[in-house]
Each structure stands twice: as structure tokens, then as C-alpha cells.
Amino acid sequence: MSISFDFTGKTAIVTGGASGIGLAMAQEFAAAGANVQIFDVNAEAAEKAAATIGPACQWVSGSVSSPEAVAASCDAARSAFGKIDILMNNAGIAGSEPSIDLPLKDWSRAIDVNLTGVFLFAQTAARHMRDTGGGAIVNTASMFGVIAGPERASYCATKAGVVALTKVLASEWASLGIRVNAIGPGYVDTALIQTLAAEGRLDVERLKQRTPAGRLGTVKEIARSGLYLASDASDFVTGQVLLADGGWSSYSYL
Numbered sequence: 001m002s003i004s005f006d007f008t009g010k011t012a013i014v015t016g017g018a019s020g021i022g023l024a025m026a027q028e029f030a031a032a033g034a035n036v037q038i039f040d041v042n043a044e045a046a047e048k049a050a051a052t053i054g055p056a057c058q059w060v061s062g063s064v065s066s067p068e069a070v071a072a073s074c075d076a077a078r079s080a081f082g083k084i085d086i087l088m089n090n091a092g093i094a095g096s097e098p099s100i101d102l103p104l105k106d107w108s109r110a111i112d113v114n115l116t117g118v119f120l121f122a123q124t125a126a127r128h129m130r131d132t133g134g135g136a137i138v139n140t141a142s143m144f145g146v147i148a149g150p151e152r153a154s155y156c157a158t159k160a161g162v163v164a165l166t167k168v169l170a171s172e173w174a175s176l177g178i179r180v181n182a183i184g185p186g187y188v189d190t191a192l193i194q195t196l197a198a199e200g201r202l203d204v205e206r207l208k209q210r211t212p213a214g215r216l217g218t219v220k221e222i223a224r225s226g227l228y229l230a231s232d233a234s235d236f237v238t239g240q241v242l243l244a245d246g247g248w249s250s251y252s253y254l
């Protein structure tokens with residue numbers, strides 16, 4: 001499949017860009033001509049990922065929930081590339097525990113990374129975008145931001161928070177020329193899924209059967225849904241959640 005997006009002259013920051021969906025986003029942006037910054041808490045993985053992409057990719061290490069690290073990321077992108085056009089607000093952590101036993105520290109950590117981190121990065125990047133004529137922010141939510149997953153209280157609640165935040169920020173920042181949208185991936189074929197399957201903790205065949213598309217998504221497919229929302233092709237789209245889930249959340253039988 002050929003790439004139909006052109007991001008020549010644009011700069012994109014991808015949080016959680018060292019692996020999985022974020023890495024695919026960074027690769028797709030670079031292939032479409034953008035300057036890219038990978039921001040990730042895992043410095044070693046970020047450096048390695050950026051090296052595979054080449055000179056148009058810088059990397060910065062830090063946590064999305066640290067105001068200092070987020071400011072440093074945006075300053076570094078601005079000084080290397082001149083402006084920030086796109087923020088792929090993608091870093092997130094999963095969690096699966098029975099709610100009745102969920103420790104407060106696990107709940108709080110999910111809020112810190114998945115929700116506070118998304119707000120903080122959006123706010124910091126938007127201040128830069130406001131100064132340079134606008135931009136596009138794409139938050140990675142999940143289909144579990146609009147439907148329930150048992151034993152996923154902190155994950156579902158934080159992703160639902162990302163959906164609500166997306167709509168609020170889109171409404172406030174349209175006048176600044178900043179669009180804010182979200183993607184809601186379903187089950188994606190990642191290392192985590194493969195590990196859980198190998199350990200017998202996840203039945204991939206069952207997931208495929210439950211998905212109308214009959215398969216898991218790929219990281220490239222999720223990345224391209226994100227690229228669409230970051231591109232001029234979606235100029236009049238803001239405050240939306242694009243569910244890239246193979247039909248899972250539309251399907252209620254069985």
C-alpha cells in the first residue's frame with residue numbers, strides 16, 4: 001500500500017515513540033517527509049529507534065507526567081526544527097486487575113501517565129502551536145475509552161478521560177488553529193499481546209473471532225489512522241475519536 005500523506009516541512013513529536021504503535025507512527029511520519037521527535041521514558045529504546053529512522057529524527061527521554069521533561073521535549077523540537085506542527089500524544093500504560101483488589105498506587109500511576117501526561121503534553125505543545133500559527137494533536141485513547149473491559153478499571157477510566165479531554169480541548173483551541181482528535185485502537189498485534197498469548201493469559205483466536213474484521217490490527221494501520229487525523233485531509237475534523245478496532249466496539253452479538 002502506498003503512502004498518500006505528505007508531511008514535508010512539518011515537525012511531529014511522538015510520545016511513547018520508542019516501541020509499538022508510537023514507533024510505527026514515527027516511522028510513518030518520517031517516510032512521509034516529516035521531522036520527528038521520539039519522546040519516551042525508555043532512553044535506550046528511544047535512542048535505538050531514532051537511529052533506525054535517521055537524521056530527521058531526534059530523541060528525548062523523560063516521562064510524560066514530568067512538566068520539566070515535557071517542556072524540554074517541546075523546546076528541543078522547536079530549536080531543532082523551528083516549530084511543532086503535530087503532537088502524537090501516544091504514551092500509555094496498560095493495566096489489568098480485579099477492581100476489588102486494585103491497589104491505589106496502580107490506579108494513581110495510570111492517572112499520572114495516561115491522563116495527566118496527555119493533558120500536560122497537549123497543553124505544553126499547544127502553547128508552542130499557538131505562537132506559530134496552529135497545529136494538530138492526536139491523542140491515543142482506546143476502544144476501551146468508550147466501552148468496558150472487565151478488570152481494566154484504571155485503563156478504561158483514563159482512556160475515557162482522554163476521550164472527554166479531546167473534546168474539551170478541541171472546543172477551546174479551534175480558535176487557535178489547533179485541531180484535537182483521538183484514535184481508539186482495538187486489539188493490535190504487538191509484542192505485549194504475543195507475550196500474553198505465549199504465557200496462556202490471552203486467547204488470540206478468541207479475540208480474532210470476536211472481531212468482525214476477523215483479525216488483530218497492525219501497528220502500521222493504527223499509525224496511519226493517526227496520520228490521517230494529523231494531516232490536511234482531516235482539516236475540518238476536530239473533537240472526534242476514530243475507532244480503529246476492526247468493528248469490535250460496533251458489534252454486540254455474543
Ligand SMILES: NC(=O)c1ccc[n+]([C@@H]2O[C@H](COP(=O)([O-])OP(=O)(O)OC[C@H]3O[C@@H](n4cnc5c(N)ncnc54)[C@H](O)[C@@H]3O)[C@@H](O)[C@H]2O)c1
Pocket residue numbers: 015016017018019020021022039040041042045062063064065090091092093094113117140141142143184185186187188189190192
Ligand atoms: N497495543 C494495543 O493493543 C493498544 C490498544 C488500544 C490502545 N493502545 C494504546 O496505544 C498506546 C501505545 O501502546 P503500545 O501498545 O504501542 O505500547 P508499548 O508499550 O509498545 O509502547 C508504549 C511506549 O510508551 C513508553 N512510555 C510508557 N510510559 C511512559 C511515560 N510515562 N512517559 C513517556 N513514555 C512512556 C514506553 O516506554 C513505550 O516505549 C498506549 O496509549 C496504549 O494504551 C494500545
